[in-house]
Amino acid sequence: MKSSSTLSALFSLLVPGAGQFYLGKRGRGALIFLAALVQGYLIYWALDNFKIGQVTVANLQTSWLWLLFVLFWGWNVYDAYRHAQGRRSISWPGLLVIALVVYFIAWQTTDVRLDRLVTRFGNALKIGDDIIHPDLVTQNESGAWVPSENFYYIFGNIVPKPAPAWLVSLGLVKEGVEVPTFEAGKIIETIALGLISTIFSVIFAIPFSFLAARNIMSRVPDGTVIYYVTRTFLNVMRAVDTLIWGLIVVLWVGPGPFAGVLALTIHSIAALAKLFSEEIEHIDSGPIEAITATGANLFQTIRYAVVPQIVPPFLGYTLLRWDINMRSATIVGFVAGGGIGFFIVETIRKSGYTQYAAALWAVAIVIIIVDYVSAKWRERVLVGTTRVTTEPPRPFYKSLRAWFYIVVGMAVFVYFWQLCEIDLKQLLNPAPTLAPFVANFVSLNLSPEVVSTVVREMIVTIFQALLATTLGALVAIPFSFLAARNLTGRSCLSSWVYYLTRSLFNLLRSIEALMYVAIFFYWVSFGNFAGMLALAITTFGLVGKLFSEAIENIDSGPLEAITATGATRLQTIVYGVLPQIIPPFVSYSIYQWDINVRMATIVGFAGGGGIGSLLYNEYFPFSSYRSAGTAVAAIVIVVAVMDFASAKIREKMV
Amino acid sequence: MLRIEHLTKVYPNGTVALKDVSFQVEDGEFLAVIGLSGSGKSTLLRCINRLIEPTSGKIIWNNTDLTALSAAEMRKVRRQIGMVFQQFNLVKRSSVLTNVLSGRLGYVRPSQSLFNYFSPEDRQRALDNLDRMGLRDKAHTRADSLSGGQQQRVGIARALMQDPKLVLADEPVASLDPVLAHTILKHLEWMNRELGITVLCSLHFLDLVHRYATHAIALKDGRLVFQGLPQEIDDAQFKAIYGQEAERVSIV
């Protein structure tokens, strides 16, 4: 007994985690080893790249963070010793040291300058003033208030134009006669982009999803190979954000709304196909068996046993994707063109936050509506109506209303198609820029300078996301209690607080991080800090909503029991609510970190630092496509690993 | 007449679910299949309509060897073999009527059925069958809004749509309350007595076997260990089928 505890402590002294591993606690040992490795590398890297923690000891440049590292090492020896004696060990010192090292380095590399938030608060006030005075109206010569040019630009205008061909061919007007025509504004174009790309991506995601469904492919010869290839392909496509796809498709079809649609579609195909394939994997095989047993053929079995099971969840995910695509459509213009994103970048260059503010409000209103409609419809298709009727439903082709919707839907589709300047022929006649791009992009530049730059910016990106998640989630916690119906009570004041907090979450959530960067670079100047703050604001909105819903979903039984003992409201929260909400809060935060890493890869496009600025300001403008390939490969690896790890951790938590 | 000869089923993972099982069922019998869970009852029933491919042996039904049929021929035969499941296996989101009509799929033109078109006669029959199950007024509600007992009656109505000569019922009452079990088994008994349909039904409780079955077989670890009349299952037989520790229990 004695010898084995000394032995395992000795093992851990030589190699962190080895003692624990030797004692049969393999998971713990491996984690400790990995943690030591990552800490060691980070400390070395931070000193090497940013001189973080630098101290001079006897003419030797080193980092004081190594002291913390030694503490961690010591804790690991102690841990092995305790476990060998069969006693409980304490984990928090080890975790604390890791957290200290990671957050210290993250803080420094992200260039957090809290002082600027105060010293440059004047800038923030100026922006705030512009935001509440959006450029929508103007005074004409006679002093009356009329919509400004900016208003028409965003929402559209009616201008006389030569009559379109179909009006002429119907004989309604003569050729060349000018008729009042609606010229769509940028926000209308954004809606078109979101809708068209969603339709396209559904069409392509369905076949992919069958190829990526394990239960289907295991019945097909060589199916498992196809399954793994499709899964990998989809994961790679999904890891690359819409805006990075935007940089790429511009080289294919040139800038414009069509490029925007393509970028949105590519990313969205991959995301949808993954969700669809999981749905296919979870279908109930019972009905399939039953229908096969009646003597139905394969197509009938699919029609009657498979289709009814997958259509509602497919529709639900499509609606969810529509919501996400609408959000991405508001910013895809930054790189690809089309939609309001393009417009925003223009106005900021002209240094006018009032025009920007008008666009921001328009985006917020549209996204809040889309978010609401999508959630309502989703609820309808997924829960469905279990209404008890004795009457058979009227077939849709006999309902006038259905025909009305179909006609309107088709008209809107055709109009949006034109607005997006869809030109499928262009896909087959790529711009001359595509071939050299592809050739270079796939032959990665693995020279030491490029690799170390890419790694550096990638780590910065991860840290940005980490700090943003921490900051956003911490601030969101108190607010989320105010937005939870079951805790706020029913008084008039608390109702107001509830609605105000909810609206705040919804408003902040409706704007993409990239747009917030445009606000923060004026406040705290360009760089990682601005990007981090932008991510933190969206995190606050997103996580706040999830947190408050988690609070609303807690089991009221324990609350009742604790209130019944005569506890105060605060005591009730501490003993009845906290134990129930910590697991979902942690789980949502990890999920949000995963999302934030993906978003952090693009905040650099608007001056928010990280790997996005490398792509947008250096590699793509100077056609360094080989280096761009390296950066995108790094993103794919990190995002895929994060995605996998976060899913695994969250799985363990429930 | 259904004759099973030397039926053996080995699953790909090596599990031997049926070992050299042979027996015979005359037309019009109500045959109970008993045995512990894992003894191979489901496998046996599914081998008969080849939802599971037997490894070896023959299944001879009205002088045709079903194991020798092509997939298309087997589909034709399946139309005459109804099946009722423990978990009901209804398409939950579809209406009750659509679920019942799906029993007709083997008979209708595939191109028409793809658009959910069924002839007025088929629709009328579906409603009649639902009426017989006491569910006429539920025809247009979603299947998952029904209770377990009601869902199983929809399952029986679906099997009836096939004009079956044979019905395979795999523990049709194992997921239901004891009281409901009798309702369901009475429907099966009615099909057997009034319509002359041969019924093969796996059951858990011995008193249900005594009450409804005309004949019985028992499986243990994939082997046939008993074949005879239900009343012939005495205490010694019982222990041989269910193991030494087993106690006789009964339900309402």
Ligand SMILES: Nc1ncnc2c1ncn2[C@@H]1O[C@H](COP(=O)(O)OP(=O)(O)O)[C@@H](O)[C@H]1O
């Ligand atoms: N798809 C399958 N693959 C492998 N083994 C199976 C499969 N289905 C059933 N088995 C095994 O075959 C044996 C008989 O199962 P089953 O026919 O379901 O028995 P019962 O219906 O009497 O409970 C059991 O040991 C079961 O574990």
Ligand SMILES: [Mg+2]
């Ligand atoms: Mg079974």
